[in-house]
Amino acid sequence: MAKRLKDLESKEILNTREAASLIKVTTQTIKNYIYSGKLKAIKTPGGHHRIRRSDLQSLGFVVEEQKEPSQLTAEELTNAYNRLLNQYIATLEALMKALDERDIIASGHSSRVADLSCAIGEELEFDETEARELRLAALLHDVGKIGISENILGKPGRLTDQEYFVVKKHPEIGEKIVGSVEFLKPIARSIRQCHERFDGKGYPDGIAGPDIDLKARIIAVADTYDFLRSDLSFRRALSVDDSIRELKKSAGTQLDPSVVKIFTEDVDRQRISYHTQH
The missing domain is CATH 1.10.3210.10 (Hypothetical protein af1432)
Structure with missing residues (x-):
């Protein structure tokens, strides 16, 4: 499992399942980000999405090798919290956009x-x-x-x-x-x-x-x-x-x-x- 995560951390182009595994969310969550325009994705001729690791980072996801909590500085903890908060809000925005469609x-x-x-x-x-x-x-x-x-x-x-x-x-x-x-x-x-x-x-x-x-x-x-x-x-x-x-x-x-x-x-x-x- 650790080796597989390490391999994902070194990949520049990920499919939706790999991206979800890397940042520990569901595949559907990744798709919601894509459909709401929050996350850029490349579409293959077969209709599958490919995500660049840099685009995950620009959205605020942590995709580098993780440190132990004890190794994190106060600034890193604050940044991690803000990234988590932004991800949470982005998820709510995607869900509310779907709910708005009913009105x-x-x-x-x-x-x-x-x-x-x-x-x-x-x-x-x-x-x-x-x-x-x-x-x-x-x-x-x-x-x-x-x-x-x-x-x-x-x-x-x-x-x-x-x-x-x-x-x-x-x-x-x-x-x-x-x-x-x-x-x-x-x-x-x-x-x-x-x-x-x-x-x-x-x-x-x-x-x-x-x-x-x-x-x-x-x-x-x-x-x-x-x-x-x-x-x-x-x-x-x-x-x-x-x-x-x-x-x-x-x-x-x-x-x-x-x-x-x-x-x-x-x-x-x-x-x-x-x-x-x-």
Whole structure:
């Protein structure tokens, strides 16, 4: 086994099984990275993927011969932790992209909401821990939809009252999902509250104003903006200017006016000027 690992460490071109073995993940995880665009791969004429060792390294995977833990410096331990964290987030992004495919909004919605939320977090000068938790919460804000029927999520027309009642359960489902994972417990509250309204008319708890978690208020603005900027089955995407006008209209009712102000006035316009198609 040790000899086989040593042989893999010296190979420059790996197949998906070898790459998975080398970095101790499943073959499907490697494929998820490839399909989500996180990992570059060469496709053979037979349709098989080949991965360069350097591309694994650029993604943050450790593919060199490993040291014993006692030999690692503090900096190496920090770097190893950050690489592991980046791999974890990349896996969540791939999973959420697959979940987004079930909804009426364009695939990649969760990642876009995460990017927009982080842009607001930067303006608020979030520290490293706050920024990481914001990205994770935004990325997973709709994870509870995994418990909602695809027939409801992908329905092109207006939802019935019963269907809307079911959809409104997804923040609570999401809270339970992330609350069962130790690493994600700090963001459970944000996920539960990201569909609350600033005026107290949201769900699931009907809380208002500053009682709503700040990260949830940020995600609500980013989520609304991406919804407005996306093509849907019943309307075309709004322009950047029209979307910003709609956000301002919702400030103080649906959305936190201070977060809307930061998003519309301080976030670099280039970061919010995109267009999505289903």
